[in-house]
Amino acid sequence: MTDPEEGGSRRGAIAGLLIAAVMLAAGLWLAHDLTAASKMQDCLMSGRTNCNVIQPAQ
Known part of the structure; x- marks a missing residue:
């Protein structure tokens, strides 16, 4: 019905996307x-x- 290798290719694609x-x-x-x-x-x-960045008071 479904190939067990199908999940592996998705894992690889997701890992590549995360990287x-x-x-x-x-x-x-x-x-x-x-x-x-x-x-x-x-x-x-x-x-x-006077090159320091001035942070506004909050």
Whole structure:
């Protein structure tokens, strides 16, 4: 009626999808972190001394 190998291919596809999602999330986090570091370096290289990010009071 049903092949026992059918579940294995679905497991592989789900595992691949999860790995791809984790890699995408890590890539987005890394891109955000590198962008913030680049902005800080640009500020410092322009000779400014007040490059810290100001957090608004809540």
